[in-house]
Amino acid sequence: MDLADEQRAWVERCASLLAQVDDDGILCIPPVRGEASAADSLLKLLAAAYGEAWSNETLSALLRGVDHGGKTLESWLRDKFFAQHCRLFQQRPFIWHLWDGLRDGFAALVNYHRLDRQNLERLIYTYLGDWIRTQERAAAEGRQGADERLAAAKALKTRLEAILEGEAPLDIFVRWKPIDRQPIGWEPDLNDGVRLNIRPFMLAGDVGRKGAGVLRDKPNIKWEKDRGKDVESAPWFPLFKGERINDHHLTLAEKRVARGAPSYPAAGRSWSTGAGR
Secondary structure, three states: OOOOHHHHHHHHHHHHHHHHOOOOOEEEOOOOOOOOOHHHHHHHHHHHHHHHHOOHHHHHHHHHHOOOOOOOHHHHHHHOHHHHHHHHOOOOOOEEEEEOOOOOOOEEEEEHHHOOHHHHHHHHHHHHHHHHHHHHHHHHOOOOOHHHHHHHHHHHHHHHHHHHHOOOOOOOOOOOOOHHHOOOOOOOOHHHOHHHHOHHHHOOOOOOOOOOOOEOOOOOOOOOOEEEEOOOOOOOHHHHOOEEOOOOEOOHHHHHHHOOOOOOOOOOOOEOOOOOO
């Protein structure tokens, strides 16, 4: 690449930060399974990036710069980061803030580019599972708020498991792919884009903001039909008559039959709703 010498120097400096990279792209806001909280991890990264220039005043200035002056890094991550991240990246976030709806409950910042099926399972059964076991112990000891946190965490687990399974309406539908190439369950293709892949998380049932599903805030994303017309060779032309419809759902049974797999647990039907509008 044709880069300025100064740019190459910055690239080399950033290489020293690779030690801060998380192994699975999942950072829980509360400390879970012996890992540091998201705020502590970010604080460590900032200190390494700023080097000798790092100080408490630097942190205060950074927080003021994101309209969070006088408050903590953790509260910024919990309350403001995701909405600001959505605006910065034109409503196509690649860091997803998943939560159970409680300010002191389970929440995780997830790198969508790393969120394959294996890592979603890891989020559900390792991270969230550890949080649930912690709340079960706290509830047994009679700690205040533990019952509410436990109930919220279990409800989130149910929602995430439904996304993992991918039954309609929590399926991923990609209008430029034929039915035998549609994802079965959580099988996201990054090339299909955030707009289509984030849909199950926004339709899984609101835990906080209306229309946000299990996300901390609602990105400005819709699945109405796109502009223009499809050509007759497009896979969904016969059904949509050339309209570029995204707000459509397919059952697991339909997709399994199309792939030549057994249509368990039962034959379903294709359906379309206005849920994403």
